Amino acid sequence: MPTDVHETMMEATYRALCANGFASLTMQDIADEADKSTSLLHYHYDTKQDLLVAFLRYLIERFEERFEDTEDEGPEERLRGFVSRMVPDDDGEDDYDRFGLAIMELRMQAPYEDAYREQLRTNEAVIRSRLADVVRDGIEEGVFREVDPDRTARLVFDALDGARSERVTVGADEAPAEVAAALDEFVFSSLLVAEGEADEGDETE
């Protein structure tokens, strides 16, 4: 399938999920958003499930591209950047809420649908692994103290995920920003090796 057709379909799926939610989403909704025929959609994706798995793969590929774009930044900046992209701003609130709810509803199908479960498991492992790599980089560069990188990544990911749940299900709108502030205070600030400590480390070399 040509790249631009794929891109069009994936962007249409995103818009259709925001507009219709997950539960009632049809191939027709996605075709309408893409301004294509449902037969073209079915030509490329056998079932709605196949299309949604392709969409989850698209999401993680986009995440990887964006995360690679921050490679020139320092470890602290990259972690804070990740967190700030997970907190909705005034312009992005509607999409955060609609898409967040749709993706949670899709995820609630994971226990019953192997294909969703495997792809979501992969996506979440990739995100945690990129975050852990950044923590590892920071430790190697001597800017972060010695912590368990995977455990640190898990806390960051799960806390932001829990905050999104709280916001989109029970309307605790303040949860993502409050969790971001707490991660800043308890995790990122504590990761940084104090100036004095770094100097001491250098002296022993």
Add this chain to the structure above:
Amino acid sequence: MPTDVHETMMEATYRALCANGFASLTMQDIADEADKSTSLLHYHYDTKQDLLVAFLRYLIERFEERFEDTEDEGPEERLRGFVSRMVPDDDGEDDYDRFGLAIMELRMQAPYEDAYREQLRTNEAVIRSRLADVVRDGIEEGVFREVDPDRTARLVFDALDGARSERVTVGADEAPAEVAAALDEFVFSSLLVAEGEADEGDETE
């Protein structure tokens, strides 16, 4: 309604949710688990929704009772105790997974059902508020450093909630224990005022 009838119904609802999940749960399932007639169930609760809201209220009342039972413990022990009760052990794994999934499915109805949303919002606010009180106690007693109690409670609650999601939806079984370890490392250990600091504080008095 007599207390023991209520208790019987609520325990039956718990067992029925574990056995049948949320989506297909019927009043008949609950009546069967309680060994009562559905007409008795309907006499006390007009609808399944009313019964489930009563069940959510029962859960938070039980939480409050259990949390009050730890009042004689110190702030650090109470926080760690809360976290350890949110991590399944070998005996409790099945119930954690089944009940965790059922309660997440109920929560996914919150955006569409005011009664669920209001009660879940209350439950989550109560839990966070009790945790924040413990942090506040620790600060007043001089064993914790000065942090924002509500923000700290939010991080603890949302991280454990995200970990449960990861486990019950995509099968990341290690998530709750890993988040508990991360909270221990980044939050609880960092809350404790170092012996030296506490002494210094005393000297200035």
